[in-house]
Amino acid sequence: MKEQNAIPTAAALLFLYVLTALTGCAPQQGAREARPTSDTIRAQPIRPNSAISEPVEVRILDVGQGDAILIRSAPAAGSAREEEHVALIDAGPANRIVGQLRALGVRHIDLLLASHNHADHIGGMDAILDSIPVRYYMDNGHPASTRIQQRVLERVEAKGVVYLQPRRRTLTVGSARLHVLPAPEGARSDDQNNRSLTVRLEVGRFQALLPGDAETELLNRLLETGEVPRVDVLKAAHHGSRNGVTPAWLSRTRPHVVAISLAENNSYGHPHERAMRYYCAGGRMVLRTDQEGDIIIRVDSAGTYTVQTERNRTVAPPAERGATTACSSYSAADTAAVEGR
Ligand SMILES: [Zn+2]
Numbered sequence: 001m002k003e004q005n006a007i008p009t010a011a012a013l014l015f016l017y018v019l020t021a022l023t024g025c026a027p028q029q030g031a032r033e034a035r036p037t038s039d040t041i042r043a044q045p046i047r048p049n050s051a052i053s054e055p056v057e058v059r060i061l062d063v064g065q066g067d068a069i070l071i072r073s074a075p076a077a078g079s080a081r082e083e084e085h086v087a088l089i090d091a092g093p094a095n096r097i098v099g100q101l102r103a104l105g106v107r108h109i110d111l112l113l114a115s116h117n118h119a120d121h122i123g124g125m126d127a128i129l130d131s132i133p134v135r136y137y138m139d140n141g142h143p144a145s146t147r148i149q150q151r152v153l154e155r156v157e158a159k160g161v162v163y164l165q166p167r168r169r170t171l172t173v174g175s176a177r178l179h180v181l182p183a184p185e186g187a188r189s190d191d192q193n194n195r196s197l198t199v200r201l202e203v204g205r206f207q208a209l210l211p212g213d214a215e216t217e218l219l220n221r222l223l224e225t226g227e228v229p230r231v232d233v234l235k236a237a238h239h240g241s242r243n244g245v246t247p248a249w250l251s252r253t254r255p256h257v258v259a260i261s262l263a264e265n266n267s268y269g270h271p272h273e274r275a276m277r278y279y280c281a282g283g284r285m286v287l288r289t290d291q292e293g294d295i296i297i298r299v300d301s302a303g304t305y306t307v308q309t310e311r312n313r314t315v316a317p318p319a320e321r322g323a324t325t326a327c328s329s330y331s332a333a334d335t336a337a338v339e340g341r
Contacts, residue, residue, distance in 0.1 A: 051105035052084065054298040055175045056203045060235065061100055062289040062310065063092030065263035065270075066120035069210060069235065070106070071201065073174020085174030087111040089199055089210055091124035098124065098131045108132060110173060112161070113180075113199070114139040115212025116192040117149040129155040138164040140183070140197050145190070166197055175301055177202040183214075184221040193238060194218040200229070204303025208233035209253055215243040228252050232305060233297055236260040236279065240271025240288070245278050257285045257297070257307055260326070264290040271326075280327035288326045 196212025234255035238244030293310030
């Protein structure tokens with residue numbers, strides 16, 4: 001994983017923080033991010049490990065009511081690195097994520113990122129930190145205000161994981177570029193959802209947007225930044241909640257695929273019917289983890305992608321998108337009505 005400015009300019013490069021070179025030395029205990037010495041983090045030699053079939057696999061894990069998104073990138077052919085590059089965005093609500101990761105062959109995590117610090121996103125963090133080597137940790141920078149967050153941050157320090165500041169930055173994880181978009185100023189300090197980190201994932205021409213539990217307030221602020229592009233895949237904000245989507249958000253992002261991470265019969269009423277009408281409009285492929293299990297997106301180096309779900313075992317190329325199980329109860333007339341057509 002290496003880091004670079006999202007928009008490299010000569011002036012910006014002068015102030016570029018670069019990650020500490022780790023070749024041959026362990027990170028400091030409880031290290032906070034250090035001043036630059038190199039912009040490349042070289043792999044520690046670990047046995048060859050490439051369980052994925054494309055250069056990049058994005059897997060929206062079925063973790064029940066919560067979020068966990070696994071991003072893996074195979075080592076480039078001919079590179080010195082033999083192990084996969086691995087990032088995990090959020091860790092679901094519980095320890096069982098460790099078993100899920102192990103079953104998928106995940107043996108290390110380069111970057112562990114918490115979109116925000118609610119238990120349905122960081123509940124599995126401490127178990128991961130106890131079980132799987134992690135190199136870098138990033139959260140939204142909010143001071144610990146709950147026991148679970150405190151526990152996670154203590155683990156980060158105790159395990160010598162390097163804490164990365166949640167500023168606007170681009171992290172390279174193999175062939176994937178993760179553009180971190182911190183929440184613009186303005187949200188109340190205790191409003192975790194509206195202080196979610198958003199990640200824009202880029203592989204070739206492929207783009208995905210992962211906005212944590214952003215609510216309308218944050219979605220609107222992000223739109224104002226001009227940094228929200230048209231994307232191929234959108235992770236529905238806030239588990240398909242009514243406050244996690246707006247017509248303006250969808251008309252800017254124009255996703256072909258919408259992935260919603262949630263538990264069946266959850267007590268929050270997710271996904272909200274109105275949100276589903278928005279998402280299902282326009283023939284989008286809408287997939288829910290409670291119906292499909294894991295949602296797997298495989299991306300080649302040019303950015304061509306396919307979508308497969310764990311439970312149905314069906315490969316669904318975006319070109320053949322259309323009515324999906326999640327949208328079967330929303331007619332074309334219903335969805336047209338919410339889009340104002
Ligand atoms: Zn959540």
